[in-house]
Amino acid sequence: MSQPHTSSANEYSTRLQADCERCFGLCCTALPFAASADFAIDKAAGQPCTNLQADYRCGVHRDLRKLGFKGCTVYDCFGAGQQVSQSTFGGRDWREHPESAQLMFDVFPAMWQLHELLWYMNEALSRPEAAEIHSELQTALAETERLVALDASSLLKLNVPGWRAEVNQLLLRASELVRQNELRRIKGTSGRRKSYGRGADLIGANLKGADLRAANLRGAYLIAANLRNADLRSADLIGVDFRDADLSGADLSSSLYLSQAQMNSAKGDASTRIPPTLTRPAHWS
């Protein structure tokens, strides 16, 4: 399995994107959801969604938002679905092999968490500003790849939260290095910078045109915030809740730890600048 370095980060990130064609509809089956603004129905974990077809395609794919399944258009498995389906279970379909269905559904969330870590580490490895810890990141990434390749029973025994906490220390250091570099670069070009604490409550905030370069916005709640034309280059966006935030015209081209799911949950437009590893959501006009 190839490991990322700066020149191949984009290639590696492709592996960490959902490939529904190679997945047995795991997010539509293994995960629970409750009727809400994001889902039109209740569904228990392990129960196939009523819209999931026999070929594991979604029967209402084209009309998800219109039919009240916005949450399905936001979700991203970081490629965990195809990894579990094709690798961990060797292409054994849970419908044809119902005896392994529960195990497959139980493994999927653990795999999702490991793949999410791979995504973040790949990003940190793609940033030359964090070069001094690239060797440690490569080691952590190789170990995560080893865990990803374990058999199903071994995966279920893993202390995934413990491993995530360890890797997070590296991700934090990479963030510091990237943001300090950006701050040095822009020194003297902007006035006093406002700092936001971890998990800052910025719900509905008006940050139109705000200079948020190198900001630490980890875990911030930016639900329905106005971020039109905001500058978020080199800002740490890990875990930020962007639901219904307006990113029209914003610059996220070099934001750190931004995920496809975060973008999918936000609003944006053709002028929003996004990182090369992500795809412009279909609902952004």
Ligand code: SF4
């Ligand atoms: S509505 Fe479609 S995408 Fe959403 S869970 Fe059901 S089958 Fe999957």
